[in-house]
Amino acid sequence: MTLAIDFGDIQAAAQRLAGVAHRTPVLTSRTADALTGARLFFKCENLQRMGAFKFRGAYNALAQFDEAQRRAGVIAFSSGNHAQAIALSARLLGMPSVIVMPGDAPPIKIAATRDYQEGQRGSEVVLYDRYREDREAIGRRIAHERGMTLIPPYDHPHVMAGQGTAALELIEQAGPLDALVVCVGGGGLISGCAVAATHLLPAIAVHGVEPEAGNDTQLSLARGEIVSIDVPNTIADGAQTQSSGRLTFPVIRSLVKSVVTASDAALVRTMRFMAGRMKLVVEPTGCLAAAAVLEGTLDLRGQRVGVVLSGGNVDLKSFAQWIAAE
Amino acid sequence: MTLAIDFGDIQAAAQRLAGVAHRTPVLTSRTADALTGARLFFKCENLQRMGAFKFRGAYNALAQFDEAQRRAGVIAFSSGNHAQAIALSARLLGMPSVIVMPGDAPPIKIAATRDYQEGQRGSEVVLYDRYREDREAIGRRIAHERGMTLIPPYDHPHVMAGQGTAALELIEQAGPLDALVVCVGGGGLISGCAVAATHLLPAIAVHGVEPEAGNDTQLSLARGEIVSIDVPNTIADGAQTQSSGRLTFPVIRSLVKSVVTASDAALVRTMRFMAGRMKLVVEPTGCLAAAAVLEGTLDLRGQRVGVVLSGGNVDLKSFAQWIAAE
Numbered sequence: 001m002t003l004a005i006d007f008g009d010i011q012a013a014a015q016r017l018a019g020v021a022h023r024t025p026v027l028t029s030r031t032a033d034a035l036t037g038a039r040l041f042f043k044c045e046n047l048q049r050m051g052a053f054k055f056r057g058a059y060n061a062l063a064q065f066d067e068a069q070r071r072a073g074v075i076a077f078s079s080g081n082h083a084q085a086i087a088l089s090a091r092l093l094g095m096p097s098v099i100v101m102p103g104d105a106p107p108i109k110i111a112a113t114r115d116y117q118e119g120q121r122g123s124e125v126v127l128y129d130r131y132r133e134d135r136e137a138i139g140r141r142i143a144h145e146r147g148m149t150l151i152p153p154y155d156h157p158h159v160m161a162g163q164g165t166a167a168l169e170l171i172e173q174a175g176p177l178d179a180l181v182v183c184v185g186g187g188g189l190i191s192g193c194a195v196a197a198t199h200l201l202p203a204i205a206v207h208g209v210e211p212e213a214g215n216d217t218q219l220s221l222a223r224g225e226i227v228s229i230d231v232p233n234t235i236a237d238g239a240q241t242q243s244s245g246r247l248t249f250p251v252i253r254s255l256v257k258s259v260v261t262a263s264d265a266a267l268v269r270t271m272r273f274m275a276g277r278m279k280l281v282v283e284p285t286g287c288l289a290a291a292a293v294l295e296g297t298l299d300l301r302g303q304r305v306g307v308v309l310s311g312g313n314v315d316l317k318s319f320a321q322w323i324a325a326e
Numbered sequence: 327m328t329l330a331i332d333f334g335d336i337q338a339a340a341q342r343l344a345g346v347a348h349r350t351p352v353l354t355s356r357t358a359d360a361l362t363g364a365r366l367f368f369k370c371e372n373l374q375r376m377g378a379f380k381f382r383g384a385y386n387a388l389a390q391f392d393e394a395q396r397r398a399g400v401i402a403f404s405s406g407n408h409a410q411a412i413a414l415s416a417r418l419l420g421m422p423s424v425i426v427m428p429g430d431a432p433p434i435k436i437a438a439t440r441d442y443q444e445g446q447r448g449s450e451v452v453l454y455d456r457y458r459e460d461r462e463a464i465g466r467r468i469a470h471e472r473g474m475t476l477i478p479p480y481d482h483p484h485v486m487a488g489q490g491t492a493a494l495e496l497i498e499q500a501g502p503l504d505a506l507v508v509c510v511g512g513g514g515l516i517s518g519c520a521v522a523a524t525h526l527l528p529a530i531a532v533h534g535v536e537p538e539a540g541n542d543t544q545l546s547l548a549r550g551e552i553v554s555i556d557v558p559n560t561i562a563d564g565a566q567t568q569s570s571g572r573l574t575f576p577v578i579r580s581l582v583k584s585v586v587t588a589s590d591a592a593l594v595r596t597m598r599f600m601a602g603r604m605k606l607v608v609e610p611t612g613c614l615a616a617a618a619v620l621e622g623t624l625d626l627r628g629q630r631v632g633v634v635l636s637g638g639n640v641d642l643k644s645f646a647q648w649i650a651a652e
């Protein structure tokens with residue numbers, strides 16, 4: 001079966017993003033290396049524009065709109081970072097955006113989305129109840145009424161290709177890697193990264209990390225088909241997805257070596273390590289990959305390992321409580 | 327009058343530090359630019375080894391010890407980051423270190439200093455009461471008894487030259503700057519940075535920022551001689567110095583355009599901005615320069631401005647309280 005994207009799509013995305021997205025730094029920590037016995041390279045997508053890797057995929061998708069699509073604008077539904085990414089990308093490209101967000105998303109994400117839309121005519125945020133309403137149905141209705149193009153948060157080839165530029169850059173910055181560890185929500189980031197990494201380094205082992213409470217991809221791989229679960233209850237709000245995508249799952253199945261999980265308690269410990277030792281604010285979802293590495297869920301001793309810190313958009317009051325806990 | 331260091335000393339320091347110190351990233355923030363009307367380049371020394379710029383000066387000093395000095399080792403007195411910097415540099419260079427620290431320094435800094443000494447024979451931390459004892463006398467006594475070389479936290483040409491590499495790198499990374507804003511404790515960082523910056527960019531305006539409660543350098547500049555004050559009461563524990571140094575003050579007087587102050591409340595607001603918007607953990611002292619810029623104390627509209635974030639070593643419980651406050 002042909003996968004939804006290939007390496008050429010990621011290279012083209014990298015060209016579209018050049019000078020627009022940040023080339024985020026790669027940080028190392030001797031403490032983390034000593035803990036794990038590996039040589040770790042942390043790709044800091046929490047320092048990306050709007051605070052998460054999602055900007056890459058959103059901008060790559062919107063930059064490919066034709067003139068009619070640009071005029072009508074874009075609509076998106078998202079648990080948070082995709083919303084901000086679309087809002088910002090749309091404003092940069094001068095088009096209206098409608099963002100359909102869960103009403104219980106972190107307040108910082110709702111406010112930031114509205115900030116990013118500011119000054120762009122025709123842009124707005126529409127809130128819904130994620131336990132009672134179907135966000136996809138709402139999105140489709142508005143898209144139909146206003147002629148807007150719907151860009152889903154992960155299951156779209158342009159989004160996947162954009163996210164893959166994070167791994168492309170990381171390998172350019174860190175050099176050869178034995179393994180790459182990436183968080184898994186709907187699979188947009190890991191599928192793009194897996195295509196980039198396995199093209200550049202055919203022997204690399206790509207590992208995914210899901211929240212313990214939301215291991216739908218792990219279940220799907222075991223069963224050999226996409227499994228859908230209830231909305232998982234986890235602090236990793238960016239990975240509260242119910243299933244992998246129809247485009248992302250085949251990529252994960254073909255190119256990802258294993259998918260493991262991290263508990264919320266492990267995410268809190270990892271947030272504290274990131275703040276205390278690496279001086280970084282990383283949101284719970286952004287800690288998934290690092291948690292599996294630092295807690296020894298993945299045994300990576302002796303290996304050169306890329307670890308994607310996917311985002312840093314977290315409510316500061318919640319963050320303060322997490323890092324202050326014993 | 328000849329200054330204690332020149333640009334050649336900083337270039338030599340940069341060579342000693344190559345491959346040992348991190349070349350820390352320079353981050354930008356469109357939000358910060360919009361707030362200030364300037365184009366800001368934040369030099370992230372909170373992401374330096376041991377969490378602060380102090381590693382640069384300490385390593386540059388210890389790397390120049392002769393064989394007899396290496397055997398006997400180094401002694402240092404410090405409010406915190408210089409301690410960790412000396413402890414780590416000494417271990418990397420295989421020599422004993424004795425660190426004389428105030429007993430009320432942040433626990434994270436005392437613990438980290440001991441961690442950095444681990445495995446190095448002859449190394450220890452000696453605590454003293456900073457309101458009743460004279461740290462310099464304690465340091466001199468131990469230095470005499472054990473034949474150790476005392477490296478002061480700022481008033482030493484090798485330390486000053488090492489710190490100056492932060493500005494050298496920043497200008498290499500960001501390109502030409504109209505202004506450079508640096509925190510001021512004893513003046514080691516700003517004196518080194520001023521020598522580097524004014525050599526590379528003769529028209530640059532270098533500004534220093536002190537805690538409001540500890541404006542000894544501002545007073546000294548006004549009086550034209552070094553003024554000593556009581557130990558200032560401020561959350562900027564890295565800038566609780568009582569006076570500039572005999573070597574640093576002449577550099578500041580010659581090359582620094584202005585010294586302004588930031589209140590503790592401004593430092594807390596800046597810590598919150600750094601965490602929420604820039605996803606960085608910056609300690610109070612490390613926020614001094616950014617506070618003066620973000621709060622408009624310095625009017626830098628239309629300018630390209632380097633801002634040094636000097637360190638990130640802060641007790642997480644205190645940090646959590648500061649960023650969670652309204």
